[in-house]
Amino acid sequence: MQGVQESLAGRIAILDLMGLSFREKIKRPFSGKPFLPSMDKTNDGKKLTVKDVYKLIWEGSLPEPIVNKQIERERYYSSYIKSYIERDVRDFYNLEKPIQFYNFICAAASLTGNLLNYSTLARDIGIDVKTAQVWMGILEKSGLVYLLHTYSPNITKRIIKTPKMYFLDTGLCAYLTKWLTPDSLMMGAMAGSILETYVVAEILKSYFHNGREPAIYFYRDANQNEVDVVLEENGTLYPIEIKKTASPALNDYKSFKEIEKLQKKVGLGAVLCLKGERIPLSSNVVSIPVWEI
Secondary structure, rough: OOOOOOOOOOOOOOOOOOOOOOOHHHOOOOOOOOOOOOOOOOOOOOOHHHHHHHHHHHHHHHHHHHHHHOOOOHHHHHHHHHHHHHHHHHHHHHOOOHHHHHHHHHHHOOOOEEEEOOOHHHHHHHOHHHHHHHHHHHHHOOOOEEEEEEEEOOOOHHHHOOOEEEEOOOHHHHHHHHOOEEEEHHHHOOHHHHHHHHHHHHHHHHHHHOOOOOOOEEEEEOOOOEEEEEEEEEEEEEEEEOOOOOOOOOHHOOOOHHHHHHHHEEOOEEEEOOOOOOEEEOEEEEEEEEEHO
């Protein structure tokens, strides 16, 4: 946009395009609607094993290595990061410490799916908090990460409270955190957080790729009650938990009752998990396989 000589306000539409969604990978038709919990099952009968899911997460969503199987994965991501730092970031933002910035990206990748603590991140990299905030802003603006803010009826408080940070391409995240195979990722310390990262990214794609801006948050209160995702649609809140389990249970969505205290209409809740089929867990909660987003 820097090269544009005149304002195009009101004359162009800007679409945020993320990596390929699972729907795009298997050529499943778009429903035309962003994701919301429902009892409606996907008709294509596609079921994935846990290994299948982590292979999807590990390979990521960037189109080129998915379409061209001849591309060597590590070389691709290595070149991607070098080009990103040396050209996109260093030139545009006058980056003076490219090595530290690379270390910052790696540290951020290891924290995907967690509350964003700038002080801890800055200390680990050896930079000040202000620099960490600026650099995270660069990652957010350039589409590498998404900051998910906490839900509050007070709009101002949504912005002030600590957000959660998610990498938008799980393949890049796995590369930066040195998980060399899908199996090692599935069995490793990041298995839960990167599954949550994958699911949040897929939900975001269902909105952005349909030309919609998502009203998406997480919930956390003073008593540490937390709901992974809260979607808001037409004044109704839809609570969602993301679990690495094939046997969802009552305890997995116990925090949904906290959403009812917000004095807003609450719609169908969902546990997005690894169970092979969509089934009701209660009168107002449904279990949905992560590949049916």
